[in-house]
Amino acid sequence: MKVMSPKDLEKLRKELLERRKHKQVIAVCVGTGCVALGAQKVVEAIKDEVKKHGLEGVVEVRETGCLGMCELGPMLLCFPDEIPYFRVKPDDASEIISKTIMKGELIERLLYRDPITRELVSKVEEIPFYKYQLRLLLENNAKIDPRKIEDYIAIGGYSALAKALFQMTPEQVLEEVKDSNLRGRGGGGFPTGRKWETCRNAPGKPKYALVNCSEGDPAAFKDRALMEANPHAILEGLIIGMYAMGAREGFVYVRNEYPLAAEHMELAVKQAEKIGFLGEDVMGSGLSFRVGVHRGGGMFVSGESTALMSGIEGKIGEPRPKYIHTTVRGLYEKPTNLNNVETWMNVPLIISNGAGWFKKIGTEGSKGTKVFSLVGKVSNVGLVEVPMGTTLKDMVYKIGDGVKNGKRLKAVQVGGPGGGFITEEMLNIPVDFDEMVKAGTSMVLGSVVVLDEDTCIVDLTRYFAEFLSEESCGKCIPCREGLRVLSKILNDICEGKGKEEDIVMIEDIAEAMKEASLCALGSTAVNPVLLSLKYFRDEYEAHIKIKRCPAKVCKNLKGEN
Amino acid sequence: MGKTIVLKIDDKEVKVKEGMTILEAAKRAGVEIPTLCYLEGLEPYGACRVCSVEIERRGRSRIVAACCYPAEEGLKVVTRSPKIDKIRKTIIELAGVMAGEDVAGETRALASEYHADLSRFRARVSMEPTKCILCGICVRRCIEATWDSAIGFIGRGVNRRVVLYPERAGTCAICNYCQRVCPTGRISSTGPDPPFPHVDDVLSGRK
Numbered sequence: 213m214k215v216m217s218p219k220d221l222e223k224l225r226k227e228l229l230e231r232r233k234h235k236q237v238i239a240v241c242v243g244t245g246c247v248a249l250g251a252q253k254v255v256e257a258i259k260d261e262v263k264k265h266g267l268e269g270v271v272e273v274r275e276t277g278c279l280g281m282c283e284l285g286p287m288l289l290c291f292p293d294e295i296p297y298f299r300v301k302p303d304d305a306s307e308i309i310s311k312t313i314m315k316g317e318l319i320e321r322l323l324y325r326d327p328i329t330r331e332l333v334s335k336v337e338e339i340p341f342y343k344y345q346l347r348l349l350l351e352n353n354a355k356i357d358p359r360k361i362e363d364y365i366a367i368g369g370y371s372a373l374a375k376a377l378f379q380m381t382p383e384q385v386l387e388e389v390k391d392s393n394l395r396g397r398g399g400g401g402f403p404t405g406r407k408w409e410t411c412r413n414a415p416g417k418p419k420y421a422l423v424n425c426s427e428g429d430p431a432a433f434k435d436r437a438l439m440e441a442n443p444h445a446i447l448e449g450l451i452i453g454m455y456a457m458g459a460r461e462g463f464v465y466v467r468n469e470y471p472l473a474a475e476h477m478e479l480a481v482k483q484a485e486k487i488g489f490l491g492e493d494v495m496g497s498g499l500s501f502r503v504g505v506h507r508g509g510g511m512f513v514s515g516e517s518t519a520l521m522s523g524i525e526g527k528i529g530e531p532r533p534k535y536i537h538t539t540v541r542g543l544y545e546k547p548t549n550l551n552n553v554e555t556w557m558n559v560p561l562i563i564s565n566g567a568g569w570f571k572k573i574g575t576e577g578s579k580g581t582k583v584f585s586l587v588g589k590v591s592n593v594g595l596v597e598v599p600m601g602t603t604l605k606d607m608v609y610k611i612g613d614g615v616k617n618g619k620r621l622k623a624v625q626v627g628g629p630g631g632g633f634i635t636e637e638m639l640n641i642p643v644d645f646d647e648m649v650k651a652g653t654s655m656v657l658g659s660v661v662v663l664d665e666d667t668c669i670v671d672l673t674r675y676f677a678e679f680l681s682e683e684s685c686g687k688c689i690p691c692r693e694g695l696r697v698l699s700k701i702l703n704d705i706c707e708g709k710g711k712e713e714d715i716v717m718i719e720d721i722a723e724a725m726k727e728a729s730l731c732a733l734g735s736t737a738v739n740p741v742l743l744s745l746k747y748f749r750d751e752y753e754a755h756i757k758i759k760r761c762p763a764k765v766c767k768n769l770k771g772e773n
Numbered sequence: 774m775g776k777t778i779v780l781k782i783d784d785k786e787v788k789v790k791e792g793m794t795i796l797e798a799a800k801r802a803g804v805e806i807p808t809l810c811y812l813e814g815l816e817p818y819g820a821c822r823v824c825s826v827e828i829e830r831r832g833r834s835r836i837v838a839a840c841c842y843p844a845e846e847g848l849k850v851v852t853r854s855p856k857i858d859k860i861r862k863t864i865i866e867l868a869g870v871m872a873g874e875d876v877a878g879e880t881r882a883l884a885s886e887y888h889a890d891l892s893r894f895r896a897r898v899s900m901e902p903t904k905c906i907l908c909g910i911c912v913r914r915c916i917e918a919t920w921d922s923a924i925g926f927i928g929r930g931v932n933r934r935v936v937l938y939p940e941r942a943g944t945c946a947i948c949n950y951c952q953r954v955c956p957t958g959r960i961s962s963t964g965p966d967p968p969f970p971h972v973d974d975v976l977s978g979r980k
Contacts, residue, residue: 536843680930681930681931683930685930686926686932687819688819688821688822689868690867695930696870696871696931697894697897701897720859720863721894723859728864730820730838
């Protein structure tokens with residue numbers, strides 16, 4: 213059936229809700245983390261049990277995207293009571309059906325046990341990991357199967373699109389997004405509404421709107437998780453944005469290393485076309501929108517806007533000089549608006565609930581929530597979403613339950629290879645675009661990596677430089693040669709071959725890279741180097757002068773004493 | 774197009790047509806900005822970064838590549854300053870890592886002018902000198918001359934190289950353009966004995 217009006221959509225939604233009214237649901241996380249821990253076998257075992265008990269029409273086994281707490285996967289939720297079970301094994305399936313589903317009994321060994329009170333917790337919101345989060349973008353993950361558009365429609369999906377198309381002019385949509393103060397989640401934090409406006413007002417047709425899912429920094433997996441879990445929300449945001457900007461064509465750029473995300477998005481586009489949210493005469497509005505999914509080769513540098521656009525054009529994914537913004541001259545030299553996955557996902561929420569609602573969340577300068585992968589030496593590794601303004605300290609200690617194995621915290625690394633280090637004394641920094649820039653990390657990207665006392669900062673910095681020396685496109689001299697020399701010097705230092713003059717050399721190279729590189733890969737590549745030198749100079753000096761690695765990581769060097 | 778704009782380059786007022794780059798405007802004004810990957814007639818490429826200049830716009834200054842940045846009304850450009858000179862020196866020294874000390878042409882001249890020690894960083898990294906700085910002029914010139922480049926880039930990051938594609942070697946028109954435009958003197962001859970080390974190996978069946 214095609215949805216040809218907002219009324220049709222509402223009717224369809226009611227039908228879908230009616231159909232699932234009396235159903236019990238077991239939502240099993242089949243996000244990347246849980247799958248690696250064997251979630252697929254759990255799904256099969258539960259499905260077998262459902263069949264064995266003849267419950268096929270009554271109990272739905274839903275395969276969902278990431279539910280967050282990767283540390284304790286495989287994880288599942290039993291609806292309607294939303295009982296969370298962790299570390300579920302296929303052998304647990306029969307009990308889950310015979311006890312929890314059929315009798316409403318709890319299975320204690322699968323419940324979360326509070327590490328301090330030792331009490332069992334049967335409500336998601338009472339688990340500390342979830343208690344301190346605000347899950348606006350992630351909360352629907354448990355409610356939908358990303359492969360079913362019906363699930364998304366049932367929870368109110370595409371009603372924001374209907375509202376935008378039928379109750380608002382493109383200008384009003386633009387104003388709403390501008391008014392919300394939504395800022396780009398890809399790192400730069402540029403006001404989204406203003407970016408849209410530049411694109412809308414730029415001369416030249418056609419215009420393009422693009423989704424950036426080329427998340428390449430090691431340790432970040434939030435865009436991946438978002439697209440795997442809820443592709444329709446991203447698509448809905450994109451279509452609303454295209455309407456506001458006067459674009460009729462859009463592309464979703466997904467790196468090929470994210471096969472599940474790409475597959476779910478491709479499926480989402482097909483389903484949206486079939487039901488009439490894409491294609492000709494969308495929802496009877498007379499407007500047509502087309503979206504293509506582009507699988508990228510997966511270079512780190514392809515996340516850079518001009519490199520990404522070259523990639524879609526079929527060229528090598530290399531950055532080009534962009535002194536004229538891509539919003540004016542981008543894909544095929546036409547006005548192009550590129551936003552991160554997470555940015556697009558916020559759009560339907562803003563249109564549905566209004567800019568006023570959105571502005572109530574967060575800080576003065578940064579509104580809404582921010583999704584991170586919380587990883588490294590932290591007790592609760594997972595996917596988290598916090599309101600802007602949450603301190604890193606709360607993120608590490610309240611949500612993450614502190615450093616793993618009772619070790620001491622050394623620093624928190626944010627923003628990946630172009631980001632920086634936050635020391636223990638600075639942990640009260642809130643998640644906020646401007647505060648993070650003040651701390652010198654220049655970007656709020658997708659990952660928060662907790663480093664404990666056993667981490668060698670020099671070694672980690674060496675890793676980043678080496679990673680980037682291979683991931684740089686190699687086009688401009690400062691970035692390519694700068695990284696070649698930096699990674700050699702850092703390698704030497706880690707091998708006990710460091711020299712006193714190395715630090716001057718590093719600083720000279722860093723200056724040239726920062727000021728003169730062609731794109732942000734080169735200019736931000738020096739952040740970890742410069743910030744580690746600023747905060748952990750003593751570690752460098754120990755490596756260079758007395759050939760000692762305080763963290764006992766560098767093999768050719770002595771340990772603490 | 775065709776609008777005239779006024780900008781200041783090293784305190785000289787310059788009138789140019791809209792759409793010109795800082796580099797082109799500077800040429801008009803007789804101000805020399807060094808370049809390695811720029812060649813008149815080819816699209817600006819922005820790879821060597823030695824044309825970095827300081828600009829001031831709306832009270833904020835930053836460093837941009839003169840070959841790519843469009844001249845704007847009221848723009849203030851500084852082409853020489855201790856900061857700019859130091860950055861250029863570092864860039865030339867970095868170029869020496871891959872190219873080696875034995876370079877000729879523009880690169881050699883610039884190294885002398887900016888007192889760049891081509892072995893400063895090179896001494897730390899042991900790699901075979903290629904005499905190439907990957908400015909890409911030969912590749913871009915080749916595309917223009919033959920409509921189907923016989924040479925091109927392979928690899929990325931520190932593994933980037935210019936090679937002659939063996940299967941396209943036949944398209945080489947032996948026009949010698951690439952030799953003439955090479956700013957390091959790497960390409961000393963073309964045609965039957967192409968000076969691309971990797972290609973020599975491929976053609977002679979050694980790899």
